[in-house]
Amino acid sequence: FISRISVSPGGYGLALYIDHPATGHTSVYGHLESFSPKIAEYVKQKQYEQESFRVNLTLDPSVLPVKKGERVANSGNTGGSGGPHLHFEIRDTKSEEPLDALEYYKKMITDTRPPEIRGIAAYPVPGRGVVNGSIVPLRQSVSLLKNGTYSDPSQSIEAWGWIGLGIKAYDRMDGAANIYGVRKITMSVDGKELFGYDMNRFGFDETRMLNTFTDFADWRLNKSFFMKSFIEPGNTLRLYRSENDGYIDINEERPYNISYTLEDLYGNTTTYKFTVTGKKQEIKIPSGCSLVMVWNDDNRYISDPFRLIIPKGNLYNDICFTLSQKKSTGYYSDVFTVNNEPVPIHKSGEISIKLNNDPLTDKKQYGIIQINGKKISWMGGVWRNGYITAPIRELGVILAVYADTIPPVIAPVTVNRKVKGKTQKIPESQKDRIRLRVSDNLSGIASFRGEVDGQFVLFEHDVKSNIYTYRYDASRIGTGKTHNLVFTAIDGCGNKSEYTTRFEF
Incomplete structure (x- = not known):
């Protein structure tokens, strides 16, 4: 049912x-x-x-x-x-x-193609490990050769202290060009399994936690999909099995033999082996932090122009938080770069930015925007005592306060029969409907409503289009007369527009 x-x-x-x-x-x-x-x-x-x-x-x-x-x-x-x-x-x-829906259709589908490996990554634990003299993650591509084997990492990996590894890989199936996730991955060090997962189910309350299953920063910056083979302390996904949470202690100057095994639901497997060489190096401590934020407690950064609160349970690991600020004449606040690199927040934090000038009577028209080059996107927020406060779901963003004072624009695309005394030429396929184009310059359409002769009528809308469509319903509006249409659209800041017309049906 x-x-x-x-x-x-x-x-x-x-x-x-x-x-x-x-x-x-x-x-x-x-x-x-x-x-x-x-x-x-x-x-x-x-x-x-x-x-x-x-x-x-x-x-x-x-x-x-x-x-x-x-x-x-x-x-x-x-x-x-x-x-x-x-x-x-x-x-x-x-x-x-x-x-995993494929488990229920396994006999109906043939799959002989094993997972494919695209890259290897090494992640030094901040303050406790180093890779090739750096505390920055080392990400490398891996290629499938003509003989069916994989290339070695393009750069040798020398490490000391605690590190984690990651792998970029996809699965494929016979007769399809799509790429899929890998059902099972195991990682062994010197023949001993240290990490594994089986992606057979998850809860919707865990969905955001997949941001720590992946290399979130690399995904945000490069659209590259590395999967971590270690479990950060704030990660409670149930799909893992591990020792030392998958972290490797490189404490001897010798080769550490790494082996990955990737397997799909049909048992097709791919194995990839490489070496991490233990070499004593200085383990550098992260510097330049505005604040060290910890994963297992509340975190607050409070200054006069900028405030950030991240409640306990929203970070997956400790981070070296940075904040930079520059003056601006184009916005209602200074411009803030909130952390140097992308960091996911599990549910949300709260950000407040102080207005440098506050000329608007309608405070709902203010909002925080995210700046990405020449593009801006609306985050919104509420005015509180000279600050605009809004939820934030990730760090590594550039923010400022802006305003949306312009109401939505509503224009007819097709209105059936006669409109204002003029008969429109309408395609046959569209003669049973009214179509309106509705757009907003910044905060987006928050709500809309259509009425015919004072009664609600159903306008349909799809997020990929700015077209709103009403299909004539004779049982609800009747036929053989002139009708009055009123369509109202309100944007995210409360700016309102109304379109009215008469039509015959």
């Missing part, structure tokens, strides 16, 4: 959740183009009851039962999708944890 239906401009877009009580599983179908007629009618009724395009519906088993072979939807590209496809999951109904 269908247990949940969600409709959203972003995320999974149109999504169905079907419970299978006999097995204890829930199957999930996301980014759908449309629901089957009976499901679509049920959803539409609820949208009108709630007067909202966005709905999240929980259903009793008797409401929409389904059976094997029944078409429930058409796949598509709605929500936060990068191209037409079906987002499919199998979850444990009780815990709602996603499982």
Whole structure:
């Protein structure tokens, strides 16, 4: 039976959740183009009851039962999708944890291709280890040679003290160009397993913690996907097994033989071996910190123009926090570089930036922006005693205070029949609808509402487009007369625009 239906401009877009009580599983179908007629009618009724395009519906088993072979939807590209496809999951109904769906379809799919290795990384533990004379991580590419073996790391690795390793790798399958994650990885040192994981399930409360499973800084800066073979102290993911949390103590001047084994669900394996040479070197202590933030306590950086609070449980490791500040005439505050490198925050911290000037009467129009070259993105925030305060989910960003005082722009794309006495030439495929183009310069559209003759009507919207669409519904607005349309859009700062017109239907 269908247990949940969600409709959203972003995320999974149109999504169905079907419970299978006999097995204890829930199957999930996301980014759908449309629901089957009976499901679509049920959803539409609820949208009108709630007067909202966005709905999240929980259903009793008797409401929409389904059976094997029944078409429930058409796949598509709605929500936060990068191209037409079906987002499919199998979850444990009780815990709602996603499982490896391939386990349930293994016999239907052939896979003879082993995982592929793309790179190796070495991470000195700050203040306790060094790699090639540096406390900076060493990341190297690895290539698959024509003879089927892999190249050695392009640079030899000499280390002293405590270090961690990482690997960049993907899995592939027969007949597909896609890349996938690697199901199992083990790392051994001198023949002894030190680290391993099996990615067979996880909880949604753990999703953000995957930012410490990966090399977050390299992902943010280079879109490169190294997986750490060590467990940072704030990482509580359940998928690991390890000794010393995967860290290696290089305390002898000798070769340390490293071996990685990568395995997919079908048992296809790849092994890669290389050497880390133990060599005594000076272990440098990180310097230039504005504040050392620790993973197991609350952290606060407080100054007059800038404040940052990161509650306990939000850092995965200790960090050398840095802050730089420069004057600006283009913003309402100074510009702050919040840490030299990207660092993920598990849930969120709180940032406050002081206004250098405060000319706006409507304080909701202020917000913190993130600056990336010539591009800016809106983080928002609230005004409190001369500061703008907002949540922050990662460090390594450039921030300032800006303002959005401009309301959204609403323009017709197609309005059916006659508009203001003039008949529009509308494609046949669009004669059953009204389409409006709605845009905002900065803070984004926070809410919208359409009314015909004073009554709510359902405008649909997808986050990838600035088009909002109302499909005529004769049962709700009637036919054979002139109707009044009012469409309202409000942006993230409360700036409001209204579009009105008359149409015949």
